Amino acid sequence: MQEAVQDILKKNQLSITGSRVKILELFLEQQGALAHGDIERRTGEKFDRVTVYRTLQVFLNKGIIHSIPTSDNSVLYALCKDDCGEGHHHDNHVHFVCDACGTTMCLDDVTVPAIRLPKGFKFNQIQVVVNGRCKDCN
Amino acid sequence: MQEAVQDILKKNQLSITGSRVKILELFLEQQGALAHGDIERRTGEKFDRVTVYRTLQVFLNKGIIHSIPTSDNSVLYALCKDDCGEGHHHDNHVHFVCDACGTTMCLDDVTVPAIRLPKGFKFNQIQVVVNGRCKDCN
DNA sequence: TAAACAGATGCAACTTTGTTGCAAAATAAT
DNA sequence: ATTATTTTGCAACAAAGTTGCATCTGTTTA
Ligand SMILES: [Mn+2]
Ligand SMILES: [Mn+2]
Ligand SMILES: [Zn+2]
Ligand SMILES: [Zn+2]
Numbered sequence: 454m455q456e457a458v459q460d461i462l463k464k465n466q467l468s469i470t471g472s473r474v475k476i477l478e479l480f481l482e483q484q485g486a487l488a489h490g491d492i493e494r495r496t497g498e499k500f501d502r503v504t505v506y507r508t509l510q511v512f513l514n515k516g517i518i519h520s521i522p523t524s525d526n527s528v529l530y531a532l533c534k535d536d537c538g539e540g541h542h543h544d545n546h547v548h549f550v551c552d553a554c555g556t557t558m559c560l561d562d563v564t565v566p567a568i569r570l571p572k573g574f575k576f577n578q579i580q581v582v583v584n585g586r587c588k589d590c591n
Numbered sequence: 592m593q594e595a596v597q598d599i600l601k602k603n604q605l606s607i608t609g610s611r612v613k614i615l616e617l618f619l620e621q622q623g624a625l626a627h628g629d630i631e632r633r634t635g636e637k638f639d640r641v642t643v644y645r646t647l648q649v650f651l652n653k654g655i656i657h658s659i660p661t662s663d664n665s666v667l668y669a670l671c672k673d674d675c676g677e678g679h680h681h682d683n684h685v686h687f688v689c690d691a692c693g694t695t696m697c698l699d700d701v702t703v704p705a706i707r708l709p710k711g712f713k714f715n716q717i718q719v720v721v722n723g724r725c726k727d728c729n
Numbered sequence: 730t731a732a733a734c735a736g737a738t739g740c741a742a743c744t745t746t747g748t749t750g751c752a753a754a755a756t757a758a759t
Numbered sequence: 760a761t762t763a764t765t766t767t768g769c770a771a772c773a774a775a776g777t778t779g780c781a782t783c784t785g786t787t788t789a
Contacts, residue, residue: 584716585715639769
């Protein structure tokens with residue numbers, strides 16, 4: 454775990470600091486997605502709110518995490534698989550939000566389907582967010 | 592236009608007030624989606640911010656408008672087609688965000704595709720948001 | 730290893746966004 | 760026209776996010 458964290462930071466040419474290590478650990482030891490608020494709480498308010506914002510921003514830019522849009526206006530973050538890098542995100546998988554337990558997760562094995570757009574439209578990225586009940590809440 | 596607005600409000604058993612009429616007009620004379628901020632600006636700050644919030648909330652509940660999640664955390668609203676009602680939304684179409692001009696629109700003719708979820712998952716709603724270039728920005 | 734450098738952090742102050750209670754005003758019903 | 764019901768605006772507040780700047784920490788170099 455410690456190793457994995459350091460690897461990721463080094464690979465992305467980021468200096469190894471307390472907040473980055475701690476926040477990355479949170480993502481690694483968690484299967485679901487995390488909201489900004491979750492992170493603040495689970496770091497035990499050890500870091501300034503501003504630092505958390507900036508750390509997440511850096512991770513986003515480097516392609517270490519990606520953001521997941523939700524219908525209730527909150528932004529969630531989840532780890533990217535290793536083929537994402539600075540600028541390029543290749544997270545073409547479906548996201549699932551459980552209405553019962555609230556968990557939001559990446560369905561890495563469910564790829565987003567092709568969409569036929571009207572004439573003249575060019576697509577760049579397709580986001581699919583599914584609401585429902587996860588396998589633990591049935 | 593005036594008639595259409597009154598019809599919609601009456602059909603939904605809403606009293607006809609200045610803010611409701613004005614905000615509904617905005618939606619009718621606009622093809623794209625509107626953010627809360629757009630609405631405040633385009634009503635000329637004529638109504639209190641709180642009133643705009645509450646009006647949008649009422650329209651949402653009644654199924655007059657629906658909300659569109661975007662990757663940058665902002666919530667957009669667009670008119671529902673007439674088969675939506677209190678509680679039930681039937682907006683199973685794809686939403687498109689133009690990276691060039693920023694417009695967000697409903698692609699009413701593009702229905703959301705079926706998604707094969709893993710065993711044990713039950714879906715309720717599927718949101719598809721496509722980024723790219725609209726037909727005016729090519 | 731120590732000094733120098735670059736980058737990250739915390740703090741304060743601020744902006745923007747959203748919420749709530751309540752009295753006044755507007756709308757609808759009688 | 761009077762009454763009853765909703766809606767509105769205000770004020771006060773809470774939550775979320777941003778920015779500049781001085782200080783501190785991690786990294787590099789000698
Ligand atoms: Mn994901
Ligand atoms: Mn729509
Ligand atoms: Zn669940
Ligand atoms: Zn466009």
